[in-house]
Amino acid sequence: MAVKGLKEETAKKWISENNRSWLEYDLTPDASRLVERLRCRVCSDERVRALRNYSNSFVEGITGSGMKKDNVKKHSRTEMHVKAIALSRGVKRTLSEIYSSTPLGKAFKKSNSDEESRVSKLIEISYMVAKEELPFSKFPSVCKTEKRHKVPLGTKYINEEKCSEFTTSIGQAFEDELVQELNQSPYITILTDGSTDASVRQSLKQTIIDAFQELGVKNMQNKLVGLCCDGASVNMGRNRGLAALLRQDSPWSQEASRTLAEVLGRLLGSKTYRMGSSRDWCYWTLLWPKNKESLTEFGKEELLQVKTHFDGLFQLHSVRTDALESEFTEMKLFWYSNLSHLSRADFWSAGYSILKTQYPNLLHVFIVLKLLPVSNAKVERAFSFMRRVKSDWRNSLSESTLNHLLRIDIDGPDFDDFDPSASVNMFFSDKVTRSGPAGVAGPSTS
Structure with a gap:
């Protein structure tokens, strides 16, 4: 057959x-x-x-x-x-996996999935409230408007207290992401402002160290590239200012200065390196010599100054400083032969992947240059935000809630780019903690 x-x-x-x-x-x-x-x-x-x-x-x-x-x-x-x-x-198979395969477990899983979907929508609304600097009291009204539009939000979480909890979950999710980035990054720069009392110099340094340690970031001194602050003596005093105290542990750390701007201007190919303008990183190739011989010599003196200044930091990160000049020359010639036709933005959009694969030691130089302190405007915006948010009508905001609101406002993405999934997971993990031991529900806050 x-x-x-x-x-x-x-x-x-x-x-x-x-x-x-x-x-x-x-x-x-x-x-x-x-x-x-x-x-x-x-x-x-x-x-x-x-x-x-x-x-x-x-x-x-x-x-x-x-x-x-x-x-x-x-x-x-x-x-x-x-x-x-x-x-x-x-x-x-875990007990949870076995249980989830039963009819009761599948029904419970679907119920949880529906609740997660509702919470995800509510967290997005809470993010909008925080991003627009609205009080938590506006949250229920926005939710009721969405429910009129047939958005399934339920009734369980629609109150001011839950909006505060959602905001906390968002802020904690952002904080976890920040901690991960800080631990993975080989270098950091600190922005600070606000203190003019010379008596707090040493305590201000310790406060910064403690803040990093509380986040789980160890050996901050071995990552520190620079400090950006105002010109008050407590910060910039020659012998006992904050910058000088930080240099005791990180002697290479740099604060913004006109001399540094001039060095960067030549090294990065711009006659005027405007401190604080992130667009300058797209203009590095603007004034690079088009002549091959001149290009080979271009920037060597400035690279030597950067290498000398940050030699101790580079040694901590196993950078072969003896290879920097040759890698810089090879990178410029590679650009000249293969990529000079690209726009500046297109070249540098792929520039770091090129550095990582072909010029690993030079990559550290460009990361350090990008992290050099150039402007304290972000800190000033934070002060402006605090004055707007912690008003006479919201003077009972806790320090942690204010930190979460500040993180959302300053570092949070645009609303269209916000992904609530990490915040949803954070909310339900915190909810389990709040429920008490062995799944016994704790006191309700709603």
Whole structure:
């Protein structure tokens, strides 16, 4: 019958494709070397038989016209086969996984999924309230308007207290992301402002160190590139100012200065390096020499100054400073031969990936240059934000809530780019903590 159609060579080919080592076959008793039966080795596990969708077709083996490649593919995608593969590999299911596979568990999972969807929408509304610097009291009104538009928000979380909790979850999610970036980054720069009392110099330094340690960022001194602050003596005093105290542990750290701006201006290819303008990083190639010989010599003196100043910092990060000049020359010539036709923005949009793969030591130089303190405007904006938000009508805002609002306003993305998923996870993880031990609900705050 149809057995004559499936050769042993074909069955072997099916087995070798996509690593189907679980597929076995029996040959006919004659010398034709034709396949009589195909079966699945792993699905014969007794533990699989209890599944609701269990089928014994590939356990007993398929024969005749059923021995088709398409049927083999379909079987490999069945829930029964996937679980059998997991069992064969010794994958242990957790109690939660076992429970979620039961009818009650599936219903509970769907209920949780619906609640997560509602909370995600509510967190987006809370983010808008914070980003627009609105009081929490506006949250219920916005939610009621959305409900009139048939948005499923429920009734459980629509109050001012929950808006504050949502804001906390957003702020904590942002903080976790910041801590991760700080730990992964080899270098940092500090912006500070606000103190004019000379008696707090040493305590101000310790406050900065403690703040990093509380975030879990250790050895801040070994990452510090520079400090940006106002010109008050408590910050910029020659011997006992904050900058001088930080240089005791990080002697290479740099505060913004006109001399530095001039050095950067030449190194980065701009006659006037405007401190504080992020657009300058797109203009590095603007005035690079178009002559190959001149380009080879361009920036060597300025690179030497940067290398000398930050030599101690580079040594801490295992940078081969002896290779910087050659890598800088090779990078310029690579630009000259392959990328000089690109616009400045297009070149530097890919510039860091080029540096990372081809000029790893020079990459550290450009990261340090980008982190050099150039403007304290962001701190001034933070003060303006605090004056607007912590008004006479909101004077009871806690320090932590104010920090979360500040982080959202200053560092949060535009509303269209905000992804609430991390904040949703943060909210429900905090909710479990608030519920008390062993899942016993704690006191309600709503």
